[in-house]
Amino acid sequence: MGTIRLSSGGSMWMRRRFFISSTISSSLITSSVTILPPISYPFPFYNKATTTHSLFQFPWVEEKTGIPMKGSKVVLKGMRYPELENWVQSHGYRPAQALMLWKRLYGDNIWARNSEELEGLNKDLKRMLSEHAEFKALSLKDIYTASDGTKKILFKLEDGLVIETVVIPCRRGRTTVCVSSQVGCAMNCQFCYTGRMGLKRSLSAAEIVEQAVLARCLLSHEVGTITNVVFMGMGEPLHNFENVIKAADILVDEQGLHFSPRKVTVSTSGLVPQIKRFLNESNCALAVSLNATTDEVRNWVMPINRKYNLEMLLGILREELRLKHNYKVLFEYVMLAGVNDSIEDAKRLIDLVRGIPCKINLISFNPHQGSQFKPTREEKMIEFRNILAEAGCIVFLRLSRGDDQMAACGQLGKPGEIQAPLLRVPAKFQGALEASL
Numbered sequence: 001m002g003t004i005r006l007s008s009g010g011s012m013w014m015r016r017r018f019f020i021s022s023t024i025s026s027s028l029i030t031s032s033v034t035i036l037p038p039i040s041y042p043f044p045f046y047n048k049a050t051t052t053h054s055l056f057q058f059p060w061v062e063e064k065t066g067i068p069m070k071g072s073k074v075v076l077k078g079m080r081y082p083e084l085e086n087w088v089q090s091h092g093y094r095p096a097q098a099l100m101l102w103k104r105l106y107g108d109n110i111w112a113r114n115s116e117e118l119e120g121l122n123k124d125l126k127r128m129l130s131e132h133a134e135f136k137a138l139s140l141k142d143i144y145t146a147s148d149g150t151k152k153i154l155f156k157l158e159d160g161l162v163i164e165t166v167v168i169p170c171r172r173g174r175t176t177v178c179v180s181s182q183v184g185c186a187m188n189c190q191f192c193y194t195g196r197m198g199l200k201r202s203l204s205a206a207e208i209v210e211q212a213v214l215a216r217c218l219l220s221h222e223v224g225t226i227t228n229v230v231f232m233g234m235g236e237p238l239h240n241f242e243n244v245i246k247a248a249d250i251l252v253d254e255q256g257l258h259f260s261p262r263k264v265t266v267s268t269s270g271l272v273p274q275i276k277r278f279l280n281e282s283n284c285a286l287a288v289s290l291n292a293t294t295d296e297v298r299n300w301v302m303p304i305n306r307k308y309n310l311e312m313l314l315g316i317l318r319e320e321l322r323l324k325h326n327y328k329v330l331f332e333y334v335m336l337a338g339v340n341d342s343i344e345d346a347k348r349l350i351d352l353v354r355g356i357p358c359k360i361n362l363i364s365f366n367p368h369q370g371s372q373f374k375p376t377r378e379e380k381m382i383e384f385r386n387i388l389a390e391a392g393c394i395v396f397l398r399l400s401r402g403d404d405q406m407a408a409c410g411q412l413g414k415p416g417e418i419q420a421p422l423l424r425v426p427a428k429f430q431g432a433l434e435a436s437l
């Protein structure tokens with residue numbers, strides 16, 4: 001549910017060209033959005049029309065060994081350190097040499113993209129790596145710069161699909177990279193541009209990790225050290241659970257990229273079984289997109305609620321967070337005028353999160369082409385915030401676009417002609433939507 005205002009005509013983003021890849025596109029981002037008529041419950045939406053391979057068969061994973069492969073080569077960035085060490089040892093080299101390789105990939109600001117860039121490694125190991133290892137998972141396509149300094153990076157995948165990664169410089173020395181976990185998304189949240197695409201495929205761990213590596217490599221000199229990672233780009237991260245968990249493990253490795261687990265945040269629309277697993281298997285932070293205070297509204301704006309309703313979602317958080325110390329879930333609440341921004345909503349929200357250690361981000365909705373929602377007025381957001389704060393909630397307003405961009409997943413991507421359908425607007429909100437137009 002990202003908050004990047006997409007510039008369909010390219011007006012907001014200034015593009016910067018890079019001449020390091022033959023895959024660089026010369027065309028500006030354009031989109032033609034066809035909104036299909038509302039139909040009943042098309043969820044989840046897999047966009048089979050626009051992909052040629054099985055959704056969950058990653059082109060780079062060797063199923064028998066679990067080692068990620070591209071052709072006959074292993075994909076280095078798809079391995080956790082112990083896997084990499086085992087693989088290096090299986091070729092007759094010492095663990096210390098595996099560690100040197102790991103540091104050249106992630107830890108020493110070298111960001112090796114081929115065996116020639118592996119300073120200090122012996123020649124035999126370099127030769128072995130050039131024969132048996134693949135260093136790259138992504139090709140740079142373009143970089144756009146928003147008026148507030150936010151950078152949007154387009155990467156091309158091996159199969160020609162394109163993903164988007166966002167780097168958000170922030171005052172207070174905190175710069176965040178927002179990574180994608182899927183191409184498109186199956187969740188069909190009604191306010192989200194990415195959701196319109198449907199799901200084309202999930203990303204491999206290497207494709208996720210390399211977004212953060214290249215963001216640091218390409219932009220650190222401009223935006224400062226990238227300190228935070230949020231899984232709030234294209235896709236529902238917990239719908240690609242194994243690869244996201246693996247990528248998060250690689251991101252926090254102390255000998256490598258060394259992001260603090262508290263500064264790596266995985267966002268979800270509310271996949272309850274995966275939330276339970278995540279809280280048990282990862283030390284990274286969790287964000288949950290709530291966006292409604294009743295099942296009626298959430299069933300509409302976030303169809304995942306029809307499978308895992310508010311009671312189930314908040315119940316699992318209440319139960320699991322009792323067992324974790326010093327851990328707060330972040331609730332994201334995109335404010336949609338006339339839909340979820342009433343005083344009654346604020347009061348219900350207080351009741352819903354009672355007993356859950358949490359922070360709440362109130363996020364201004366950024367309309368996109370074809371969206372039926374409008375943002376809540378700023379004064380109303382402040383009033384909403386004050387009601388929560390007076391009740392003792394830890395609550396933040398994300399009013400500006402720059403802040404918005406680090407607060408949610410989505411509104412990225414480029415829906416094609418075949419899009420996930422919009423759901424029928426419940427009768428009681430039709431007036432509100434029209435009034436807010």
Ligand code: SF4
Nearest residue numbers: 001185189192195410
């Ligand atoms: S808001 Fe997030 S989970 Fe929902 S459709 Fe968009 S990308 Fe997917």
